[in-house]
Amino acid sequence: MVSEHKTADVSFESLLRIFTVPEGPDSTLTQIDEELSRNLNKFLREHIVAEEKPLWEIEKDFSNATIPEQPEFVSDHTQHLLDTLVSHSVHTSAPSFIGHMTSALPYFLMPLSKIMIALNQNLVKIETSKAFTPLERQVLGMLHRLIYHREDSFYSQWMHSANHSLGAFCSGGTIANITALWVARNNALQAQGEFKGVEKEGLFKAMKHYGYEGLAVLVSERGHYSLKKAADVLGIGQEGLVAVKTDNNNRIDPVALQEKIAELKQSNIKPFAVIGVAGTTETGNIDPLRDIANICSQEDCHFHVDAAWGGATLMSNNYRQLLDGVELADSVTIDAHKQLYIPMGAGMVLFKNPDAMKSIEHHAQYILRKGSKDLGSHTLEGSRSGMAMLVYAAMHIISRPGYELLIDQSIEKAKYFASLIKQQPDFELVSEPELCLLTYRYIPTHVRHALEKADSTQKAELNELLNELTKYIQKRQRETGKSFVSRTRLNPSQWERLNTIVFRVVLANPLTSRDILSSVLVEQREIAKTAPNLMARIESVVDSISNK
């Protein structure tokens, strides 16, 4: 808001000033800048209000669709942002915010981000990025090697080769997965005889040329929701994304996968890709990648691994065998903004074969000329920022053994939390952690006993009430603002695959202590007491079961 005694003016001179001269040392913005540099965590703690303001009330501050006719002073507007936006943002880096895949970030990334943004490179082409282009190619090479551990000569041949690409850096896992399936689709429907390829002639003619009735991508029923989006965008249709059933540990069942493939082929539907999940979003489980690889090799399918979450586990020599078989994948998605601790907006897809991306290569007159090393000729996105610099810096400053420590402690913390939950008589661990994710729910001992004895109607009824309770606790805990866990819906085998709402916890923040984990449970138990009506309804079902 513009202060009353002075008004910002709109003259070309004042505008030029904002492109050149920073505010004085006393300005709000300079102070915030320094405060952030001195102690990021303190800044966030002090400026983000813990208790949740209802969304409809926040919306009032963001209701005007008119672009202001009057400029504001930088300092005034910064104060306004602190009051209305920062204070009601989410403290995603808080050690007690364990509900989603965000974490504290290494502090050195803040000033480095400022350099990155100030340089304002555009990675689409060398003319607007220069050294950032080889840097990004090196980062892709490093991730490629982490997955495929090819020899030095492989990387000296391909990493900087014009017309080749080991992968694509993109804004996140969704674009990475779409890119992988785009490449897979185009390679499956490539030029042949008179047919010029799906990229030129489109899907309809491709299907007619190849004589298929449909296309399919197979993934476990725990695959990420974005894959449906990918199937839609690519013209395959959401129904072409075929869900394969999972075992009791949320891992794809290879026998079921083979059966599905056979079934599709009998209907003349071409299964052109299978996706293995390395770290399901809800439970963190990893598909049997080697088994899928074998099936894909038999069936001549593209094998893509969605390791957006779990890919960073490869940094740990102690746990990388969890992803055994990933090196057989034709392509792999890894998000750097997840367990590589990079700020939001950094995903990657890597391809085993440096030629794979040829099927999506594109050129233009004024940029991306043939033979150039411009990154833009192999990316779905056009203009892109220099985010790869942050990955590069983190790789060097943290190093592989540093990442190993981070990964290991996250997994071990999840194991600890699982054992803590199991020790509580009134909590139930629903999914064991394989990576640093687990799910559980609050269910008093006698309720659990009743549930075990109940007939199927009572079981369903009681389970519905427990779902309500879980939702109630999760929502109230979030609103109170001391800590945050998320929730999701699973179909656990121990409860006859009933729809079960559970707390979901992601333990990737290195600052999350064991004390915090204990207090999360204490708080949830306390919140449960604040729902007497719901508890009474649960008790009444429990009584009816006991009295049977």
Add this chain to the structure above:
Amino acid sequence: MVSEHKTADVSFESLLRIFTVPEGPDSTLTQIDEELSRNLNKFLREHIVAEEKPLWEIEKDFSNATIPEQPEFVSDHTQHLLDTLVSHSVHTSAPSFIGHMTSALPYFLMPLSKIMIALNQNLVKIETSKAFTPLERQVLGMLHRLIYHREDSFYSQWMHSANHSLGAFCSGGTIANITALWVARNNALQAQGEFKGVEKEGLFKAMKHYGYEGLAVLVSERGHYSLKKAADVLGIGQEGLVAVKTDNNNRIDPVALQEKIAELKQSNIKPFAVIGVAGTTETGNIDPLRDIANICSQEDCHFHVDAAWGGATLMSNNYRQLLDGVELADSVTIDAHKQLYIPMGAGMVLFKNPDAMKSIEHHAQYILRKGSKDLGSHTLEGSRSGMAMLVYAAMHIISRPGYELLIDQSIEKAKYFASLIKQQPDFELVSEPELCLLTYRYIPTHVRHALEKADSTQKAELNELLNELTKYIQKRQRETGKSFVSRTRLNPSQWERLNTIVFRVVLANPLTSRDILSSVLVEQREIAKTAPNLMARIESVVDSISNK
């Protein structure tokens, strides 16, 4: 590089430290941080080396594909980044860097970016973004209003409505354009009777259901290269992107457009979208949007406007009529990282109808639940950063009249430069500026006279040599590092549509002075003298023409 007397260690304690305690006040990083805050332009000037190092030499510094086994100290690594990366990056914000669509940025965006990155919100859902969600919706509302100027009640009804969306914020214009065409495709092939819609059943079944032989998107031959990518990804095929011829000012010819549509329909190909370009990438020209709108309305086509570059012109009440008819578009792409002066990675697509995006809406169990206001249910991307905050801040601090000044002075500067070029006997203006882009080439007076008199073989021969000269000058100027213009290939009507390589200039940087423009021409004239062999070959053709 790790200094010799001390080595960074990999202990969990040292790792925790990087998540909490910033470096001391004397560290390289802190010093850079302060230097950047004090004077960004000075920092960039001092750290970016002007003269170009060959790419193959830069690549040597980025050749190792192994993730380091040894951590580096933050300060040491920062110095390494300055030496190898920053020094050989591109000074995109330099006032003499007038070859691409980058500019100096308002300095207040640097510290604000740091806040944005430190908050590390994920805009995919409210649980990880809270107030950022209404903020982004407001930004979309502001841009929507800038285009469509609907009444207050429209925005109070739709801007924050769950299950509706006025558009999508995305990483850039390419994703914005893909999103628009995705929506258009899905609406054109929507559910009907037994058919469940292209999003469910895919393109092949959709085509069979509707009985089309193909799909087409029409755009002028000056459309952005990314549209081909979009046509490929969406399964339409690059051949489905039909180029329509342009008039002498690089604007689509409406008569030719109508003819093409009729032709396609006769072959039973469905033209489901027409794209109007508002600011072609190469010459900055704007298609006759109102004419296209009328044709689209007759033909029941989706009308998309790619105003990635030119959309910001709507901020100027003096020039917004250049985009007359944009308000009739079904969707419009605008890049904030172009003429809204936001750092790289901020594009938007706006839809006239708040229901338009329903055809691509998606949900999931753990997030994006139905009825939620999560932005992720209407975006192609998944996890996204809080970039919208920077657009919001710039709108308030610069304000509409401030943007108007910036837009006006860019256009007027381009007009000035055009007149300056025309005054030179040895330069030829190839395309007049409509926005702040123009193209020209170096061609001494007597050579031009010869070209005018030449027969078609001589014309072609001479033109080829001039193309070589233009390439030579452009490349040498870039390498020298004093200034940068880009180059592209046009087919100007004044030269019988011969392939003509031209200098391309974008004058969006407010710090670019008239003196700089003069010196760019002086430098180019000087560089031309350093190509005696080429000049001699030109003279010999000129002689043969004169002697005829």
